[in-house]
Amino acid sequence: xxxxxxxxxxxxxxxxxxxxxxxxxxxxxxxxxxxxxxxxxxxxxxxxxxxxxxxxxxxxxxxxxxxxxxxxxxxxxxxxxxxxxxxxxxxxxxxxxxxxxxxxxxxxxxxxxxxxxxxxxxxxxxxxxxxxxxxxxxxxxxxxxxxxxxxxxxxxx
Numbered sequence: 090x091x092x093x094x095x096x097x098x099x100x101x102x103x104x105x106x107x108x109x110x111x112x113x114x115x116x117x118x119x120x121x122x123x124x125x126x127x128x129x130x131x132x133x134x135x136x137x138x139x140x141x142x143x144x145x146x147x148x149x150x151x152x153x154x155x156x157x158x159x160x161x162x163x164x165x166x167x168x169x170x171x172x173x174x175x176x177x178x179x180x181x182x183x184x185x186x187x188x189x190x191x192x193x194x195x196x197x198x199x200x201x202x203x204x205x206x207x208x209x210x211x212x213x214x215x216x217x218x219x220x221x222x223x224x225x226x227x228x229x230x231x232x233x234x235x236x237x238x239x240x241x242x243x244x245x246x
Contacts, residue, residue, distance in 0.1 A: 095128045096244060099158050101166040101181055103174035105133030118194070121233050122165065125244060130157050132180075158183045163190035163243065168209060169197040178213070185216030192240050193217075194227040 100119065104110035111133065122129045135157060136150050154176075158164060164184035166177050173195075184191050193213065204211050207222075217225045224239040232238060 095126055096162040097128045097130055097160075098122060099161040099164045099180065099184070100129050100131045101158075101164055101177045101184075102131070102133075103167065103170070103177055105131075117230065118167070118233070121230065125234060125241070127244065130161050132157065154180060155183065158189070159187060161189070163192065165192045165194065165240070168193050168195045168213060171197070171199050171201040173201070173209065173213075181213065181216075189216075190239075190243050191216040192225050192227065192243075194233070196228055196230070 100122065102115065102118075104115040104118075115131070115133075119129050119131055132154050136153055139146050139149050139153075158180050164181060166181045166184075167173075168177060168181070172178070181191060181193075195208065200208050202209050202211070207214050214222050221239075224237070227233055227238065227240075233240065235241065
């Protein structure tokens with residue numbers, strides 16, 4: 090029996106802002122990650138107890154997200170869009186600054202960069218290894234569970 094505690098993964102995403110994406114895309118990605126044995130910290134679900142009609146709600150949400158990024162074992166960031174969602178980028182920046190393992194998901198085929206090497210702003214990749222950054226880069230739902238990719242290896246550590 091495996092008594093090793095499940096790793097926690099902050100799921101930085103913008104899907105919670107859209108009813109359609111919240112109902113279709115977000116549950117699919119969350120279920121895949123949970124199926125891998127990860128405890129997923131999804132910020133929209135974790136902040137649903139905040140009273141959004143009360144003064145100061147935005148500060149409370151921001152502070153809770155900051156604490157979750159800090160306290161999680163790693164971050165899985167959905168970086169779709171041109172440019173990607175600014176909140177996701179801030180969360181990713183915090184994770185990189187705290188030395189958290191980061192994994193990037195982008196099934197958006199558009200390039201959003203001035204770099205020939207990276208498909209997004211080069212700073213998005215500053216938390217990844219130089220030589221094998223593509224192992225941390227996921228371009229399809231099927232990629233997420235690929236045992237040759239970094240997320241699966243991280244889980245087995």
